[in-house]
Amino acid sequence: MPKIKKKRLGFVIDMTPMVDVTFLLLTFFMFTAKFKTEAEAEQKFVIKRPYASADTSKLPDKDIAIIKVGIDTLTGDTSYYYTIVNEIQRRQVYESMNLTSEQRKPQVKIGLDLLDQLIMQTRITGPRTRFAIDADRRVRYKWIEDAIDVLRKNNATAFNFVTEKRQ
Amino acid sequence: MAGGGGGLELPERQRRGKKFSKRKKKKRIGFRIDMTPMVDIVFLLLTFFMYTTTMVTPQVMEISVPKEVEENVEVNQANLLTLYVRGDGKLFFSMGSDDPQPIEYSQLRAKAVELNLLRKNKLITAFKPSPDAPYGAIVQVLDILNQAEAEIVRQLQAEGLKRERKFAFVKLSPEEVDKLKGL
Numbered sequence: 001m002p003k004i005k006k007k008r009l010g011f012v013i014d015m016t017p018m019v020d021v022t023f024l025l026l027t028f029f030m031f032t033a034k035f036k037t038e039a040e041a042e043q044k045f046v047i048k049r050p051y052a053s054a055d056t057s058k059l060p061d062k063d064i065a066i067i068k069v070g071i072d073t074l075t076g077d078t079s080y081y082y083t084i085v086n087e088i089q090r091r092q093v094y095e096s097m098n099l100t101s102e103q104r105k106p107q108v109k110i111g112l113d114l115l116d117q118l119i120m121q122t123r124i125t126g127p128r129t130r131f132a133i134d135a136d137r138r139v140r141y142k143w144i145e146d147a148i149d150v151l152r153k154n155n156a157t158a159f160n161f162v163t164e165k166r167q
Numbered sequence: 168m169a170g171g172g173g174g175l176e177l178p179e180r181q182r183r184g185k186k187f188s189k190r191k192k193k194k195r196i197g198f199r200i201d202m203t204p205m206v207d208i209v210f211l212l213l214t215f216f217m218y219t220t221t222m223v224t225p226q227v228m229e230i231s232v233p234k235e236v237e238e239n240v241e242v243n244q245a246n247l248l249t250l251y252v253r254g255d256g257k258l259f260f261s262m263g264s265d266d267p268q269p270i271e272y273s274q275l276r277a278k279a280v281e282l283n284l285l286r287k288n289k290l291i292t293a294f295k296p297s298p299d300a301p302y303g304a305i306v307q308v309l310d311i312l313n314q315a316e317a318e319i320v321r322q323l324q325a326e327g328l329k330r331e332r333k334f335a336f337v338k339l340s341p342e343e344v345d346k347l348k349g350l
């Protein structure tokens with residue numbers, strides 16, 4: 001009995017459109033990608049930001065100093081961290097203070113007294129610098145209250161809370 | 168890819184056998200490049216960038232606090248709405264010098280709108296979060312109040328009034344901490 005044998009050795013699909021789309025996506029993601037800053041790459045905590053309803057105001061990326069209140073993922077300790085985004089200003093502030101080489105990092109782990117001095121120096125070097133409090137939603141309000149008091153003491157009465165859009 | 172099967176083809180010389188033609192035939196109508204490795208790399212990069220991209224950018228909530236003042240400001244108790252957040256995140260409110268009453272987060276917005284419209288621009292909102300309260304709860308209350316604010320502004324505008332917001336963070340006194348604990 002003759003058997004019809006269908007031979008399909010290697011077939012070809014035109015993948016050109018797929019490759020086109022892939023390249024398009026690749027370029028999109030490559031251009032929108034924003035890499036972590038030096039300070040963020042070093043930090044040993046992840047901030048779970050508090051949820052708020054959608055807002056159009058975004059965190060400015062220049063002339064800003066961020067007070068972070070983070071919970072260390074390893075030890076579980078809460079601490080203040082301070083970052084001045086502008087590098088020139090950061091150098092000016094660090095030079096005007098007696099800091100150890102350990103504390104001359106882009107993001108310093110600090111206590112309240114040092115936070116006070118840093119904010120004061122930040123205000124002197126850049127009166128226009130805005131402040132933002134980027135705290136974990138699980139930390140006790142005491143931490144925020146103290147930070148606000150320090151800000152008030154330095155006449156920085158308008159500041160921002162960094163939040164995340166509620167999905 | 169289109170040129171993927173290229174490796175299976177026999178080289179030109181062998182296909183022709185031992186015969187060598189003296190005439191060089193250079194026919195190159197449409198050539199194919201094996202794009203497989205390139206596509207591999209492209210996909211790899213694409214997946215990398217897709218996984219590392221975070222689409223959510225943090226937003227901010229603007230907060231203003233008054234400058235440090237020494238003297239206390241006299242406030243009419245009748246126009247004072249106090250909001251408390253207890254250490255466990257429970258929300259309470261009180262009007263004037265009344266005892267704090269528990270309130271759900273979902274009801275706060277309606278309550279704030281109602282009280283503000285009743286007393287027009289006279290109502291002063293004092294927010295007294297407990298130092299032990301989670302920060303997330305405080306932001307939630309502020310967010311609800313901001314939402315209520317939009318509603319209040321709209322309603323007052325309909326009545327031809329200009330909204331003056333009176334809001335303050337106030338520290339919780341030890342007596343109030345004890346009072347809230349008992350509730």
